[in-house]
Amino acid sequence: MPVCQHCGETWSYKESLKQVLKLRRKMTCEHCNEKQYSSQRSYWVSQMVALPAYLIIIPLMNIIFNVGFLVGFLTITPLLIFYILITPKLLTLSNKEEPLCR
Ligand SMILES: [Zn+2]
Structure with a gap:
């Protein structure tokens, strides 16, 4: 589960899911x-998967x-939906907005 980099508290599953569903990096x-x-990695993992899944897998099928x-x-x-439900567990947090690519 994600840990706040500012106060060190662990976010609850429900809270993390709520933040993930907002589809914003800023939480x-x-x-x-x-x-x-x-974090850069968890942003790609959690939010950049849904669209390619529809765009690639459906035509492929x-x-x-x-x-x-x-x-x-x-x-x-x-x-x-299953994937979205597990993304809170993969979420990691950062105090600063990391660039998405370098
Ligand atoms: Zn905090």
Whole structure:
């Protein structure tokens, strides 16, 4: 679970999920109210997966298994929901906003 880099408190699962679902890098610690940022690595891990999943996997399923967009969508969505539910556990925090690429 993410640990606030300012006050050292561990965020609860519920709080982390809430922050992840805002889809913003800037988060506020509920213990000390300081700004925290998702680290570069966890930002890519948590928020850059959903879109490619739809853009790549659905057409791929269409080609390989000859399934329509809707079937692909319905297959992937539960997987994505599962993925979103585990991202709070992968989240790591930083006091400063790290550049996304260097
Ligand atoms: Zn804090």
